[in-house]
Amino acid sequence: MEENKIVFEVKTEEEGLKLRAYLKKVQRLSSRLIRGAALDGRLEVDDRRAKLNHIVKAGENISLNLAKKESQNIEPEKMDIKVIYEDRDMLVVDKQPGVVVHPTKSYPSGTLANGITYYFRKKGEDCIVRLINRLDRDTSGLIIVGKNQFAHMSLARDMKDKNFEKNYIAVIHGKMENEEGIIDLPIYRDREAGIRRVIDKRGQKSITRYKVVCDFKKDQLLKLTLETGRTHQIRAHLSYLGHPLYGDTLYGTEDDSQYIDRQALHAYRLKFPHPRGNGVMELRADIPQDIVDLIGKIK
Incomplete structure (x- = not known):
């Protein structure tokens, strides 16, 4: 074909x-x-x-x-998948909070990859799940899946380029010193800290741009742009500056369960070149209801 x-x-x-x-x-x-x-x-x-x-x-x-017989050891599981965009090369979904992206020893099933595998099988598409980007279990928002080897290669390559924009919104404790700025702090994985990342000169260069979107009584809503993609980058950066995300039990210090039951972080926008050169894609995901409710409680 x-x-x-x-x-x-x-x-x-x-x-x-x-x-x-x-x-x-x-x-x-x-x-x-x-x-x-x-x-x-x-x-x-x-x-x-x-x-x-x-x-x-x-x-x-x-x-x-591009037709190639491939297999993957991921069991298909029926799941509600919120599709934002789809064509012959990619699938973009809005991941819900509380969902692990890919099977691990701790989460062998019930992951987004299991649900996407089911989705592909139901449509009769012979695709495996090729994740372009990943999100933490309790971070919601846009995830891209390449539907063939060429699309995966192209998107993964372009994700390292400045033309590939990844934007998040976050609700933080307290207020940033400036209305916008760049956080340039190296992130290090200290084995003694478990999965928690730390700011340390031994770490990898990590850059996050931020801009204040809304001021509340004591807190703020930020727009964040990742220039690098380290694990827990936004959470570690903001926590180090004394402004942890609402609901972040790993990097925060307060019990926010009365406000939200997960970190208030949402990957709301992606902008990137289409793998076949068909222009620039710009995709958005609505702010989830739990973050909307959080804002209503603190504003």
């Missing part, structure tokens, strides 16, 4: 490269994808099976067949 193919037309300035170099340098495909497609016979030049040492010429059509 044509929808399972990606086709590139070689431009004049690109000819003379070997096919492997063309796909890697010009089309920015991963070595793993190139090698696997070549071995499986899923690479063609003008409808003929191609070898990686083929010298590309201007006007040639290089096609990559």
Whole structure:
């Protein structure tokens, strides 16, 4: 089927490269994808099976067949999945709080990946769950799943670029010193601290941009943009500055159970280039009711 193919037309300035170099340098495909497609016979030049040492010429059509038999050890489980966007390359869902993204030893079932596997099977789609981004169990919001190897590779690659925007909203204790700013503090995983991350010069560079959206009596609603994607980055950064999230039992110091029963953090917006070059995607997820209720109680 044509929808399972990606086709590139070689431009004049690109000819003379070997096919492997063309796909890697010009089309920015991963070595793993190139090698696997070549071995499986899923690479063609003008409808003929191609070898990686083929010298590309201007006007040639290089096609990559995305159809590939794959399996994954994730049991399908019926679950309410809130789909924000879907096409042949990706599925974007609004994850609810309290849901683990992927099976682990502690959570072998009941995860978002189990629910998405069921969703794909019900639709008759032979896809495995390729997560582009992840969220903590009690963080809600947008998660992207690549539906084929090419989409996963492209989205994962582009997520490291500044054109890939990840925005969150958070309700914090207290008020930031400035209306907007950049938090540039290294995050370190100290084995003695368990899953909790700490700010430490031994850690990885971690950058969070913030802007105050609403002022309440004592607290604030922030918009946050991640420039890096460390585990617990927003929670660790804000806690270190003395402004932990409402409901954050790991990084906070107060019992917020009367206000909200999870950290008040929601991944509400994603902006990124479509993997096939079909423009820029901008997707949003509504603020969950429990955060709306929290705001009503503290404003």
